[in-house]
Amino acid sequence: MRVLVKKGKLSELSNEISVVLHFEGEKAPHKAASGLDKATGGLITRVIESGDFPGKRFESLVLFNPEQNGPKRIILVGLGKSKEFSLETLRGAYAKAAQQIRLVGLKEFYGSISFGESEDNVYSPEALTQALVEGVMLGLYQFTVFKTVDRENIREVSEFYIVEDREDILKRVKQTAKEAQIIATGVNYARDLISHPGNEMTPKDLAAEAMNLEASSKRLKTKILEAKDMQELGMNALLGVAKGSDEPPKLIIIEYRGGKRGDPCVMLVGKGLTFDSGGISLKPAEKMDEMKSDMAGGAAVMGAIKVAAELDLPLNIIALIPAVENLPSGKAYKPGDILKTLSNLTIEVVNTDAEGRLILADALAYAQRYQPKAIIDLATLTGACVVALGDNVAGLMGNNDELKGKVKAAAEATSEKVWELPLWDEYLELIKSDVADFKNSGGRPAGAISAGSLLSKFVGTYPWVHLDIAGPAWVTKDRPYIPKGASGFGVRLLVQLLRDWPIEQ
Ligand code: BES
Ligand code: MN
Ligand code: ZN
Numbered sequence: 242m243r244v245l246v247k248k249g250k251l252s253e254l255s256n257e258i259s260v261v262l263h264f265e266g267e268k269a270p271h272k273a274a275s276g277l278d279k280a281t282g283g284l285i286t287r288v289i290e291s292g293d294f295p296g297k298r299f300e301s302l303v304l305f306n307p308e309q310n311g312p313k314r315i316i317l318v319g320l321g322k323s324k325e326f327s328l329e330t331l332r333g334a335y336a337k338a339a340q341q342i343r344l345v346g347l348k349e350f351y352g353s354i355s356f357g358e359s360e361d362n363v364y365s366p367e368a369l370t371q372a373l374v375e376g377v378m379l380g381l382y383q384f385t386v387f388k389t390v391d392r393e394n395i396r397e398v399s400e401f402y403i404v405e406d407r408e409d410i411l412k413r414v415k416q417t418a419k420e421a422q423i424i425a426t427g428v429n430y431a432r433d434l435i436s437h438p439g440n441e442m443t444p445k446d447l448a449a450e451a452m453n454l455e456a457s458s459k460r461l462k463t464k465i466l467e468a469k470d471m472q473e474l475g476m477n478a479l480l481g482v483a484k485g486s487d488e489p490p491k492l493i494i495i496e497y498r499g500g501k502r503g504d505p506c507v508m509l510v511g512k513g514l515t516f517d518s519g520g521i522s523l524k525p526a527e528k529m530d531e532m533k534s535d536m537a538g539g540a541a542v543m544g545a546i547k548v549a550a551e552l553d554l555p556l557n558i559i560a561l562i563p564a565v566e567n568l569p570s571g572k573a574y575k576p577g578d579i580l581k582t583l584s585n586l587t588i589e590v591v592n593t594d595a596e597g598r599l600i601l602a603d604a605l606a607y608a609q610r611y612q613p614k615a616i617i618d619l620a621t622l623t624g625a626c627v628v629a630l631g632d633n634v635a636g637l638m639g640n641n642d643e644l645k646g647k648v649k650a651a652a653e654a655t656s657e658k659v660w661e662l663p664l665w666d667e668y669l670e671l672i673k674s675d676v677a678d679f680k681n682s683g684g685r686p687a688g689a690i691s692a693g694s695l696l697s698k699f700v701g702t703y704p705w706v707h708l709d710i711a712g713p714a715w716v717t718k719d720r721p722y723i724p725k726g727a728s729g730f731g732v733r734l735l736v737q738l739l740r741d742w743p744i745e746q
Contacts, residue, residue, distance in 0.1 A: 242381065244374050244422050246403045246415045248683075251353055252311050254404060258303070259312040260338045261285060262331075264323040264452040265296040273355035286318065297321060298330065299337045299721060301346060312351065316341060323357065327366065329656045331372040333721030336380025339398060343381060349400035351360035352377075354414065358724065366410045367417045370403065373503045374421035375428075375733070377401050381723040384427050384436040385547075397504045419713040423551045424736055428729035431537075431544035435714070435727035439516030443563035444483075447513060447536065448491040451543065451562070459501065460550040460590035463638025466492035474583060475554060476603040479563050481580040482558045482596040485520055486566035487575025492604065493562040495543065497550045506557040508613035509546065509735060510604050511512045512620035513539030513564035520593030521575050525654050534727060535597070537714035538619035541731030548736045554742055563600040563606055566595070579677045583607060584699055598695045599681055603697040616705040617738070618696070619731045621714050628660075632712040633720075634658040635730065638693035641704035648706045651738035657730055659708060668694045 248279065251259045253276070261274050270278045272286040278285040288294050298321030305314055320336045322324060332471050333351065338729045342350045354369040364372075377398075385395050405414045433620065434450065455463040468489045471480050476492070483490035493513070500506075514535035516522060520638065539562035546560040574580070578590045579598065584606040588599060597620050608616050626636040635652075637659040639645045651660040654721060671683030671691040679698065683691030693707050712729040716723050 252280040262356040263296040274442040288735040293548040332376035336722035356485030370417040371421040378425035392455040427544040427548035431540040432727040464494040468502040478599040479603040481574040490565040495560040504613040509542040510618035511539035511542035513562040523595040544732040545735035563604040587677040587682040589674040592682040596683040627711040627712040636709035637704035646702040655733040692728040
């Protein structure tokens with residue numbers, strides 16, 4: 242779908258349907274809707290006064306305009322109490338509006354960033370515009386690639402118009418709408434990659450997709466390290482995990498050089514388990530299908546670097562995605578095996594289902610060769626993180642307060658929740674091995690932290706943050722602008738982080 246910005250007033254443009262937002266408890270339509278109220282012969286006032294539409298958060302109502310001019314219909318959407326308003330409410334309200342409009346079968350709709358007496362002063366036109374675009378584009382996401390029956394019944398909204406009358410603000414809204422579309426498209430791109438099942442998104446497919454990124458952008462360079470390259474380098478942890486599968490592993494490297502030549506890069510590392518069965522330490526059958534999403538970290542960093550290139554960010558960025566399948570077979574790695582990693586440290590495999598940290602150990606060690614100014618890894622790493630923080634929050638760990646602060650600020654800005662877990666030295670006790678330098682599982686206590694602690698041993702002294710996204714990557718119940726399934730968590734956060742990155746002179 243496309244987002245377009247149009248000069249004018251909602252009440253004066255004839256269109257199929259316009260969005261009108263309403264705060265709970267307010268007695269009259271807001272100032273910006275007064276024109277629409279007139280154009281509809283006082284319809285909005287009457288509905289509000291009747292009590293039919295209290296304006297509860299995300300409540301909605303479609304009404305026909307009895308008059309001849311302006312929109313044919315309006316959709317009222319509740320914002321809840323104005324005291325509790327946030328951009329997150331706005332994203333959700335526009336997602337709700339867009340979904341309702343799609344259900345009605347309409348192809349386009351109109352909206353505006355003016356809706357409250359004070360709220361549109363608290364937030365900049367940029368922030369409001371971005372929230373509208375994200376709400377609509379992320380809320381309308383659907384994954385229909387493999388639906389073959391009645392495809393003509395798949396409804397799609399094709400245009401969303403943001404109407405703005407203030408000359409001075411129009412340009413800013415237009416620019417932001419353009420950027421926000423790039424960002425939301427990046428999130429939906431990651432969702433698409435994640436939604437593809439294991440048979441349609443093997444390590445080879447993911448690598449081919451990275452080659453597509455290169456082909457579609459002059460600014461991106463993709464390089465794939467093959468199994469033989471990994472053997473020469475000594476990435477035996479990554480190779481160990483891959484042994485049970487007939488699909489060869491790939492180490493995907495995507496480079497974007499938007500910064501000064503020679504300026505160190507920001508390194509994004511994403512876990513790319515295209516399917517995680519657990520291997521010999523096989524997972525239970527129930528919900529194993531969801532483990533097609535075990536490459537969500539990889540998808541997020543691919544989405545983020547794609548967006549960074551399209552936004553032309555003045556930074557050097559490298560994305561590193563170890564892509565592997567974890568399966569049991571006669572060739573598979575086994576509990577008890579000891580793997581010699583790229584950094585020469587050895588890891589005893591006590592559980593083949595703790596495979597993410599093994600492939601990341603080699604990827605992170607490899608990342609050091611670029612002498613990056615920061616390393617941020619995203620991984621659906623542990624069920625323990627979901628137990629600790631729930632399924633809407635990523636665990637954050639790291640070795641550098643400044644970088645942690647930057648990631649937290651970015652997460653705050655995009656409403657992708659992160660919460661820090663400590664990496665105290667004592668947790669290293671959990672992953673001590675009798676026969677190797679470390680073991681790959683510390684058992685039940687502090688499971689997310691023991692995994693993070695192992696990773697910390699492979700980043701050297703580079704500033705590093707690890708996000709365990711096992712919870713938020715996959716959503717089992719619709720959220721306001723995240724339909725159930727792949728969320729694309731991390732793309733917006735990473736893009737925010739990269740956009741805010743201080744540029745050295
Ligand atoms: N990919 C899983 C983690 C996961 C679990 C992601 C649930 C999303 C939802 C990871 O590879 C894994 O299996 N971790 C094990 C580690 C354990 C064996 C130490 C886990 O969390 O059970
Ligand atoms: Mn696993
Ligand atoms: Zn996994």
